Amino acid sequence: MGHVTFVTHQSLRDKADFSKDFGSPEIVAATMIEIEGLTKRFGPVTAVAGLSLRVGKGEVLGFLGPNGAGKSTTMKMVTGYLTPDAGRVSICGHDIETDTTAAQACIGYLPEGAPAYGDMTARQFLLFIAEVRGFKGAAAKARVAEVVEKTDLGPVLEQPIETLSKGFKRRVGLAQAILHDPAVLIMDEPTDGLDPNQKHAVRELIKAMAAEKAIIISTHLLEEVDAICTRAVIIDRGSIVADGTPGELLARSRYHNAVTLTLAVADADAVTAKLKTLASVAQIERKVTGADVRLTLFPKSGALLVEAVSQLASRENWALKELYAEPGRLDEVFRAITTSDAARAKAARG
Structure with missing residues (x-):
């Protein structure tokens, strides 16, 4: 893990x-x-x-x-x-x-x-x-x-x-x-x-x-x-x-306290089904890269997910390649609250 x-x-x-x-x-x-x-x-x-x-x-x-x-x-x-x-x-x-x-x-x-x-x-x-x-x-x-x-x-x-x-x-x-x-x-x-x-x-x-x-x-x-x-x-x-x-x-980022797991594609469906049983999980996103899949879990109302996910992974003995919690992504916050260059240029032209 x-x-x-x-x-x-x-x-x-x-x-x-x-x-x-x-x-x-x-x-x-x-x-x-x-x-x-x-x-x-x-x-x-x-x-x-x-x-x-x-x-x-x-x-x-x-x-x-x-x-x-x-x-x-x-x-x-x-x-x-x-x-x-x-x-x-x-x-x-x-x-x-x-x-x-x-x-x-x-x-x-x-x-x-x-x-x-x-x-x-x-x-x-x-x-x-x-x-x-x-x-x-x-x-x-x-x-x-x-x-x-x-x-x-x-x-x-x-x-x-x-x-x-x-x-x-x-x-x-x-x-x-x-x-x-x-x-x-x-x-x-x-x-x-x-x-x-x-x-x-x-x-x-x-x-x-x-x-x-x-x-x-x-x-x-x-x-x-x-x-x-x-x-x-x-x-x-x-x-x-x-x-x-x-x-x-x-903390304003959508990824604040999100948890990401990387595992084999063959195990993804079973792992996803178990993760959905956690009460603090609001959404799960999946990204496939070759033989691996990356699952990102988003918490409900900023809840801390990593301990519950880690405990579940240990109990189920999942073969994980990585598991980590995200503090958030500043670039996402930046994009969400600022105006794009294209929009600013359009506004300047009237």
């Missing part, structure tokens, strides 16, 4: 009340990014529509949405590179419009595309960023050495940035974002262009930094949410359509 897999997600969000009670001293202390009523229009198109959000110290927020949902526009307004039509943003207590320098001093920003001066070497560029951030001489060199080690840039440090691969360019961008050890990190697709090993290394770096920072990661990789995020926000057409821990979003 195969193993049973359980996935548990923990969220630092439970440690603070991110409600509308802006007056709570505990919330004010915990909140590092505060967004209220953020709105941006481009002609007749509303890219961001009254978006409100709070991110506290210790949170890694996955910012998700389809193409054109308003993710990059929101991040540009949060970092002060784009002026909103309405609303406000506060970073560590500094208003991004009226106290821009102080707010941006608290931010490490990795924008889409990781723009840099291509004719500079990676070392020259990072030293330049260190000086812009106020570090001089030995202090600047020390900061550069630290981020080079964290991002594994040593092998390409003396190469012009324009000659680097997409993955190394992305790591140069990440290095400049964390160089001044900012309290707030805002990153647009931080693992874009990286191979699996590099992605793992960057995710481990983000997790290592997370306890002392507030981090927002815009990504289209749903695996990234499961790997590093303590909370996920999904936006569509410029508005928030879901906000919760990864576990809470997975």
Whole structure:
């Protein structure tokens, strides 16, 4: 019999009340990014529509949405590179419009595309960023050495940035974002262009930094949410359509607590008949692949099925190739609550 897999997600969000009670001293202390009523229009198109959000110290927020949902526009307004039509943003207590320098001093920003001066070497560029951030001489060199080690840039440090691969360019961008050890990190697709090993290394770096920072990661990789995020926000057409821990979003999936068994086709009918006797089973789906069949059992009202199914399989001595419980499928939740690219394009055409 195969193993049973359980996935548990923990969220630092439970440690603070991110409600509308802006007056709570505990919330004010915990909140590092505060967004209220953020709105941006481009002609007749509303890219961001009254978006409100709070991110506290210790949170890694996955910012998700389809193409054109308003993710990059929101991040540009949060970092002060784009002026909103309405609303406000506060970073560590500094208003991004009226106290821009102080707010941006608290931010490490990795924008889409990781723009840099291509004719500079990676070392020259990072030293330049260190000086812009106020570090001089030995202090600047020390900061550069630290981020080079964290991002594994040593092998390409003396190469012009324009000659680097997409993955190394992305790591140069990440290095400049964390160089001044900012309290707030805002990153647009931080693992874009990286191979699996590099992605793992960057995710481990983000997790290592997370306890002392507030981090927002815009990504289209749903695996990234499961790997590093303590909370996920999904936006569509410029508005928030879901906000919760990864576990809470997975609980909205049809596959939450579903159980899948794989066995020989010859045994499928008998096994299916026995499974239908379980009171907590709402539906059974079958998929045949060669000589095997995969049975997926969906629970009634979110009931836990795996223990009852496992006990039944043991009593009946079924020859199972695998048996596992599903936490849910984030891609299914994402598709269910967001607008498809085709529908969005049709709406834009009127």
